Amino acid sequence: MTNPERSALIVGASRGLGLGLTETFLRRGWRVTATRRGGAPGLERLATRGVRVETVDIDDDASVAALHGRLDCETFDLIFVVAGVLGESDRPLHTVPRAVHAQVLLTNAVSPILFAEAFSDRLLPGGTLAFMSSVLGSVGLNTEGGWENYRASKAALNTNARSFAARHAERSFGVLLLHPGWVATDMGGEGADLDVATSAAGLADVIEARAGRTDLAFLDYRGEALPW
Numbered sequence: 001m002t003n004p005e006r007s008a009l010i011v012g013a014s015r016g017l018g019l020g021l022t023e024t025f026l027r028r029g030w031r032v033t034a035t036r037r038g039g040a041p042g043l044e045r046l047a048t049r050g051v052r053v054e055t056v057d058i059d060d061d062a063s064v065a066a067l068h069g070r071l072d073c074e075t076f077d078l079i080f081v082v083a084g085v086l087g088e089s090d091r092p093l094h095t096v097p098r099a100v101h102a103q104v105l106l107t108n109a110v111s112p113i114l115f116a117e118a119f120s121d122r123l124l125p126g127g128t129l130a131f132m133s134s135v136l137g138s139v140g141l142n143t144e145g146g147w148e149n150y151r152a153s154k155a156a157l158n159t160n161a162r163s164f165a166a167r168h169a170e171r172s173f174g175v176l177l178l179h180p181g182w183v184a185t186d187m188g189g190e191g192a193d194l195d196v197a198t199s200a201a202g203l204a205d206v207i208e209a210r211a212g213r214t215d216l217a218f219l220d221y222r223g224e225a226l227p228w
């Protein structure tokens, strides 16, 4: 269903799920602003179809403040922080350098919340603030270990988003932590369960179905609730 009134800010859209979400919302009639850090040929192609392409590094306060300034007159029905990293995450925790752990935690768990704090004034009433989490961030489902620093960073993102939601208890927008499934991207790899288009369509369905709600939820791309 198209809805030309809606506007989205997709953060971390150079490739993978962010790029797929940008294309999906564009096709559904949303007005989309999408960000990248450096070169992003796939996203540049979408600029010719009306996407406003912007630049931000969520780890850099000056970069976030500059984007906030450039988008001075813009408000959004959806702000979706998709950006995330792996950092030697397939290795046991104790074999990974401290600086790598610090970077994964910063980018995946802290910077998304700082971005949300900076941009919460740009969310329209009834809108959605979404963070890209992962089922690996579920503490309750962690029975097998593995992907240790990545798991920990997504669990920390979930906790930080709950604290954000509590801090903004009087907010007029919803807060979602979303698991996209295991998706074939640079991060997900070739053997993944889902292609980007399928995951992005599911995530967009979930977001559109929850428009107007102001609660907090941890959901997968099919709209099923995940244990914290």
Ligand SMILES: NC(=O)c1ccc[n+]([C@@H]2O[C@H](COP(=O)([O-])OP(=O)(O)OC[C@H]3O[C@@H](n4cnc5c(N)ncnc54)[C@H](OP(=O)(O)O)[C@@H]3O)[C@@H](O)[C@H]2O)c1
Residues within 6 Å of the ligand: 011, 012, 013, 014, 015, 016, 017, 018, 036, 037, 038, 056, 057, 058, 059, 082, 083, 084, 085, 107, 132, 133, 134, 135, 179, 180, 181, 182, 183, 184, 185, 186, 187, 188, 189, 192
């Ligand atoms: N793929 C999966 O199976 C899967 C499953 C669960 C959750 N996720 C989550 O989904 C999100 C997207 O993953 P993906 O699979 O699409 O990964 P990807 O293909 O590796 O893309 C990651 C994106 O994040 C951006 N990014 C990284 N650090 C950034 C920063 N400091 N500032 C701004 N942008 C930054 C990257 O930009 P550059 O191009 O500049 O590096 C890129 O656009 C991540 O949060 C990931 O943890 C993925």
